[in-house]
Amino acid sequence: MADYIVSLDQIGMSDIDRVGGKNASLGEMIQHLSAAGVSVPGGFATTVDAFREFLAHDKLGDRIRTRLEDLDITDVTALSSAGKEIRAWIAQTPLPDALEQAIASAYALMSAGEGEDFSVAVRSSATAEDLPNASFAGQQETYLNVRGLDDVIRRVKDVFASLFNDRAISYRVHQGFDHYQVALSAGIQRMVRSDVGASGVLFTLDTESGFRDVVFVTASYGLGELVVQGAVNPDEFYVYKPALAAKRPAILRRNVGSKHIRMGYAAGRGGDSVETHTVDQAESQKFCVTDAEVEELGRIAMAIEAHYGRPMDVEWAKDGVNGNLYVVQARPETVQSHEDHVIERYELKRSGEVLAEGRSIGQRIGAGRAMVITDISAMDQLREGDVLVTDMTDPDWEPVMKRAAAIVTNRGGRTCHAAIIARELGVPAVVGCGDATDRIGDGVEVTVSCAQGDTGYIYDGDLGFCRNEIKLDAMPDIPVKIMMNVGNPDRAFAFSKLPHRGVGLARLEFIINRMIGIHPRALLEFDQLSAELRGEIEPKIAAYSSAREFFVARLAEGISTIGAAFAPQPVIVRLSDFKSNEYANLIAGSLYEPTEENPMLGFRGASRYLSKAFHACFEMECEALRRVRNDMGLSNVEIMVPFVRTVAEAKQVTELLSDCGLTRGVDGLRIVMMCELPSNALLADEFLQFFDGFSIGSNDLTQLTLGLDRDSGLVAGAFDERDAAVKRMMEMAISSCRKAGKYVGICGQGPSDHQDLAVWLLEQGIDSVSLNPDSVIETWIKLATS
Numbered sequence: 001m002a003d004y005i006v007s008l009d010q011i012g013m014s015d016i017d018r019v020g021g022k023n024a025s026l027g028e029m030i031q032h033l034s035a036a037g038v039s040v041p042g043g044f045a046t047t048v049d050a051f052r053e054f055l056a057h058d059k060l061g062d063r064i065r066t067r068l069e070d071l072d073i074t075d076v077t078a079l080s081s082a083g084k085e086i087r088a089w090i091a092q093t094p095l096p097d098a099l100e101q102a103i104a105s106a107y108a109l110m111s112a113g114e115g116e117d118f119s120v121a122v123r124s125s126a127t128a129e130d131l132p133n134a135s136f137a138g139q140q141e142t143y144l145n146v147r148g149l150d151d152v153i154r155r156v157k158d159v160f161a162s163l164f165n166d167r168a169i170s171y172r173v174h175q176g177f178d179h180y181q182v183a184l185s186a187g188i189q190r191m192v193r194s195d196v197g198a199s200g201v202l203f204t205l206d207t208e209s210g211f212r213d214v215v216f217v218t219a220s221y222g223l224g225e226l227v228v229q230g231a232v233n234p235d236e237f238y239v240y241k242p243a244l245a246a247k248r249p250a251i252l253r254r255n256v257g258s259k260h261i262r263m264g265y266a267a268g269r270g271g272d273s274v275e276t277h278t279v280d281q282a283e284s285q286k287f288c289v290t291d292a293e294v295e296e297l298g299r300i301a302m303a304i305e306a307h308y309g310r311p312m313d314v315e316w317a318k319d320g321v322n323g324n325l326y327v328v329q330a331r332p333e334t335v336q337s338h339e340d341h342v343i344e345r346y347e348l349k350r351s352g353e354v355l356a357e358g359r360s361i362g363q364r365i366g367a368g369r370a371m372v373i374t375d376i377s378a379m380d381q382l383r384e385g386d387v388l389v390t391d392m393t394d395p396d397w398e399p400v401m402k403r404a405a406a407i408v409t410n411r412g413g414r415t416c417h418a419a420i421i422a423r424e425l426g427v428p429a430v431v432g433c434g435d436a437t438d439r440i441g442d443g444v445e446v447t448v449s450c451a452q453g454d455t456g457y458i459y460d461g462d463l464g465f466c467r468n469e470i471k472l473d474a475m476p477d478i479p480v481k482i483m484m485n486v487g488n489p490d491r492a493f494a495f496s497k498l499p500h501r502g503v504g505l506a507r508l509e510f511i512i513n514r515m516i517g518i519h520p521r522a523l524l525e526f527d528q529l530s531a532e533l534r535g536e537i538e539p540k541i542a543a544y545s546s547a548r549e550f551f552v553a554r555l556a557e558g559i560s561t562i563g564a565a566f567a568p569q570p571v572i573v574r575l576s577d578f579k580s581n582e583y584a585n586l587i588a589g590s591l592y593e594p595t596e597e598n599p600m601l602g603f604r605g606a607s608r609y610l611s612k613a614f615h616a617c618f619e620m621e622c623e624a625l626r627r628v629r630n631d632m633g634l635s636n637v638e639i640m641v642p643f644v645r646t647v648a649e650a651k652q653v654t655e656l657l658s659d660c661g662l663t664r665g666v667d668g669l670r671i672v673m674m675c676e677l678p679s680n681a682l683l684a685d686e687f688l689q690f691f692d693g694f695s696i697g698s699n700d701l702t703q704l705t706l707g708l709d710r711d712s713g714l715v716a717g718a719f720d721e722r723d724a725a726v727k728r729m730m731e732m733a734i735s736s737c738r739k740a741g742k743y744v745g746i747c748g749q750g751p752s753d754h755q756d757l758a759v760w761l762l763e764q765g766i767d768s769v770s771l772n773p774d775s776v777i778e779t780w781i782k783l784a785t786s
Contacts, residue, residue, distance in 0.1 A: 002051040004102040008043050008187070019045045020125030020185040025330050029304065036303040037296075039326045043120065043189035044106045048127060050099045051184045060093050061180075064164065068179055073170045078378040083166040090161040100153060105755050107149050107188065108345055116433055119145045119265075121328070122155040123187040124162055128177050140168060140184065144223055144274055145191060145265050152188060159186040170399040192328065195264035195274075197320030198288040199224030200234055201415040202297055203304040203333055203452050204312045207423065208363060208414070211493035212311070213564060214252065215239040215301040218415045219289045221279055222262030224315055224328075230392045230409060230416025231276075233257040233359075235287050235433045239298035239562045240632065248633045252561045253489070254553075256543045257413060258432075259284045259689035289318065296325055304330050337425040342471050345774075346451040349464035356408070358433035360456030361419045363494060365449045365465040366406030366428045372442040377640035377648060387448055387458075389440050401425065402756035406448035408436045408458055430456030433572040454490030470777055475499045476784040480761075481768035482776060483572075485747055488514065489558045492565035495773045499780060501570030503562060504695060504770020505640070508576040508621065511558030513586070516551055520617040521540035524549040533588050548620065555624035563634040570636050572672060572695060572747075573581040573771075575621060577642040600700075600709065605643025605674075606653040630661075635668055640695055642674040647683060650690040660716055664692060672743060676700035684736030691742075694733050695770070698748025702726045721750030722757050734764045743767055751775075755782040 011019055011027035019027070023045040030040045036057050055061035064086050073079050095103075111118050124140030134340070141162035143155040162168065163184045172179055192199075200219040207213050220227050220234040236255040237328065243250035259279055266273035289297075297316060304327070305312050315329040346365040371386040373379055379400045388404040390397075392411040398650040399419050401407065409418045412431035422429035428450040430436075440446060440458060447459040481501035486492055487510030512520075518537055522529060526547035529532055537547070545551040563571045579599035584590045592613075596602040603611070609618045628634050639662060644650050654664065654671060664671050673680065673687060676697030680687055698721045699710065705726050708715040720726075730746070737744035745768035752775040761769060762783060771779055 004047055004053075004099045005044055005106045006047060007106075008040075008045060008189070011045070011403070015313070017127055017615055018047055018049075018185075019187075020048070020127050021331065022123060022125035022329060023187045023315060025186050026187065026189070026328075028218050029307075029327060029330060033303055033307055036307075038300050038303055039324060041121075041190040041192055041328065043187060043325055045109060045188070046099065046103065046395065047126065048103075048183040048185055050096075053096055054093070054160060056101065057093060057096060060089060063089060066141070067178060068169070071169070073173045076166075079166050079170060079399060083164055083169055086164040087161040088334070090157060090164070093157075095153065095157065103153060103156065103188075104149055107152055110188070110190070119147045119191045119349040120152065121187075121189045121191050122146050122152060122159055123189060123329075124159045125185040125187050126163065126182055127184075128172075128182045128654045139236065140165065142225070144225065145195075148490075150661075156186040156188075160184055165395070167395040167398040169369075174402065179693055192317040192326045193321045194221050194317035195262075195320070197318035197323075198222070199315070199317040200227050202301050202314050202316060203415070204314075205333065206238070206493045207333075207335070207419075208361070209493040209497060211496065211565065213241050214493070215241065215244075215298040215569075216220060216414075217294055217297050217301075218257075218413055219260050219287075219294075220257065220262065221283075221288050222264050222277075224317055226261065226263050226276070227272075227413070227415065228417065229394050230412025230418050230431060232259055232261055232413075233411065234412060234413045234415075235289070235501070238561065239294060239301075240560070241298070241302060242564075242567070243632050243634075244295060244298050244302060246633055249291075249627075249631050250298060251291055251557075253557050254287065256285060256287060256544070259288060266385045276321070281690065282542070284343060285539055287543050293318065293325060296550065300325065300327060308332070324333070342469055342759060345468045345470065346449075347464065347466050347468075347774075348447070348449055348451070348459075352459040352461050352463045353736045354457050355446065355460050356430070356433045356436040356458045357455055358408070358430040358436070359414055359419075360450035360452070360454060361422050361429040361431060362427065362450050364426070364428040365447065365451050365467075367445070367447040367462045368405035370440050370442060370444050370446045372437050372440060374437060387446055389436055389442075391437060392416070393421070406430075408433060408440065408448060410434055410436050415530060426656045428456070433458075453488055462524060470498075471709055472497070472499060475777075475780060477778060478783045480766065480783060481745075482780055482783075483570075483747075483768050483770040484566075484776060485752075485770050485772050486562055486566075487511065489561035490514075491773070492562045494566040498776050500569065500776070501567065502636070503566050503571040504745050504768055506559070506562050506571055506573045508555070508559075508574060509578045509582070511555060515554045515558050515585055518551070519583060519586040519589040519592055519621055520551055521592045522586075523551045524616055524620075524770075536587060552620050552624050552627070555621065559624060559637060560628045560632055560634055563628055563637040567634060567636050570638055570670075571634075572640050572745075573625065573636045574640040574642055574674065575609065575618075584662055600703075605645075606641055607643075607645065609641075609654055609656060610649065618656070619660055622657065626661050629667065629669065638670040638672065640672050640674055641677065641691070642697070643686070644673055645677060645679060647686045650687050654690045670743070672678060674747075675733045675747075678705055678729060681732045684733050685740070688736060688740050690767060693743030694737050694745075696730055696733055696744070696746040696748060698726070698730070698746060698750035701729055701748070702750070705729055721748065722754060722760075727760070730761070731764055734761075734766055737767075738765055745770055751779065755779055756781060763783070 059647045106418040122143045202217040217237040218234040226232040234257040238253040311333040372389045407429040447463040450456045483504035485505040487507040541550040580593045581599045584593040592735040670692040672693045675694035747770040752772040
């Protein structure tokens with residue numbers, strides 16, 4: 001028996017050659033991580049020797065070797081024919097008697113005392129699987145809810161046969177692995193009752209940017225196969241590792257997935273039967289796991305990563321009967337962990353009509369002829385350089401996916417099969433589009449852009465794009481701090497890879513617009529809204545405990561994501577600076593906003609915060625900031641107050657902030673003022689009594705100094721931050737800050753557009769220049785040579 005079967009708790013990573021990568025990893029965690037709170041379902045594994053003895057029976061292995069000789073894997077028809085024939089041979093070949101008896105004995109011991117509902121998962125584990133330099137994930141089969149010895153034995157043979165799936169044959173050839181050096185072990189593992197719970201995949205880094213301080217968790221109702229396959233759009237969470245380590249609230253981001261179907265056990269059928277069920281709409285709009293469970297998954301992930309000493313890709317399951325969380329697979333992450341100190345930047349040359357959109361994968365751009373394929377039997381129609389458009393992919397698609405210039409799917413999240421393969425191939429993918437196969441015409445030229453944030457776009461036509469490569473280890477020293485203007489939390493992790501000294505401007509109104517989209521008063525007065533407006537808002541807020549909590553939590557998520565991405569460097573968050581016409585564009589905004597002749601000079605900035613009508617809204621902003629700084633421990637987040645007209649307003653607004661729990665100097669909090677009005681520069685010494693420094697807003701300072709409306713095409717040509725009068729104002733502000741020993745930076749558009757202005761500011765002694773991310777490298781190099 002010992003030659004054919006081994007208990008999972010008796011093996012570890014030194015046994016890969018004996019039981020394959022997956023089973024070795026399961027045993028490793030059972031032996032070494034149980035005390036750290038990592039629960040892995042027990043079971044047993046067949047050995048590689050058992051597999052090889054099976055192949056030796058009736059010269060099965062020799063027949064397989066002969067059949068695969070000189071096979072052209074680019075010929076999909078020939079590949080399919082060979083794979084089908086080999087799998088049929090394996091199905092017809094009985095297991096050796098000794099192996100079958102060993103499985104029977106181990107299964108009897110495992111199932112002793114269990115009820116009639118006892119079931120197992122039968123998983124494949126290859127000797128070349130889950131290695132740090134290649135991912136064989138999904139190449140072989142997994143069978144769930146297997147009941148009874150006869151079905152276990154049948155599924156063990158099916159696992160053996162899956163080593164010769166079309167996709168597995170193709171992948172081994174593509175990666176340079178010898179077919180005959182790869183062997184299989186079957187793992188027989190207790191089922192976790194996630195069919196009545198939840199399951200998903202997590203990574204111990206951000207899968208798009210490689211940012212290492214987060215755990216990325218996906219979750220959906222039911223068995224995890226739908227998440228892995230990409231058949232469902234799961235909930236997504238980012239968990240901040242330093243906050244977890246400090247035992248603080250640690251969830252940076254939450255995104256509700258559609259989760260429209262779940263996989264469960266098939267009712268009234270025999271063993272290993274599963275089926276999909278529709279999820280009730282109200283249930284699908286809520287998160288399928290609690291914050292506490294997400295944070296526990298984060299701790300489990302950190303323990304696994306610490307043990308293996310590298311980023312990991314983990315499949316997990318929540319048992320809906322006992323409520324416990326289990327790890328059912330763990331393997332090395334093989335894409336982002338290999339990234340070097342080079343950043344690729346892709347940019348479209350022009351804009352175009354958007355045909356479809358979804359979740360972006362890969363931060364690249366691709367273009368080609370759209371090939372809309374609705375059935376896998378037609379996949380061989382995909383030509384080199386085409387854009388694959390389909391409902392979803394699974395490992396059976398892999399022989400042709402390498403031909404694609406980009407991949408687009410209706411279904412799937414950022415850990416689905418299409419996303420994983422796109423990252424490995426280095427091509428852009430947009431997943432979870434919903435209706436891409438209907439909206440994109442077969443044969444039309446399209447451009448697929450994943451370089452514009454969390455949302456990926458499929459454009460009509462070949463728009464052209466450029467690719468730039470930046471070597472980060474070759475950046476010269478400069479005598480000023482380069483910070484960044486970051487308003488989109490979706491891009492924060494990626495932007496943090498650029499050389500930087502923090503964020504000089506994080507705009508709250510950008511976060512509110514992107515992540516909330518509803519006027520704050522409408523959320524405070526939700527019960528008083530019309531039925532039509534409540535119906536529009538309810539699906540957006542359903543996952544949160546109240547309308548007010550939705551606003552505070554989402555705002556805190558956006559702030560904390562940027563704060564975590566750039567920690568420990570300062571992140572200066574500007575309080576919301578919507579103008580009345582911009583607030584009116586939010587859902588229900590027209591109910592609460594005045595109609596102003598010139599909103600640029602109207603109800604905005606400090607005067608809005610001090611208004612009685614806006615006070616409760618401002619309190620929500622302050623609560624979000626307190627959560628980020630005080631609860632999560634992101635004390636690098638600082639505050640900037642915009643559009644302060646008078647010294648009296650300066651005094652009042654800092655007192656208001658203090659009343660809302662945000663007091664200068666407490667827990668190291670710095671509050672700076674946006675210096676953007678002539679009055680701010682003229683009375684700089686007086687304003688600085690109430691703030692820890694200035695951040696010059698060159699956009700408004702220019703238009704108010706020169707008396708022009710930058711939005712008016714009639715006078716926009718006169719707008720220039722380098723005008724002598726504007727520079728005099730900036731010079732006064734910088735001088736006053738230096739004299740007072742306080743911070744002074746600039747966060748307006750000027751230095752991003754005009755490198756000579758950045759050089760002039762450096763000469764004036766400015767502490768920092770905050771730039772748009774796309775101008776950081778060029779301006780950095782210019783300042784180094786000035």
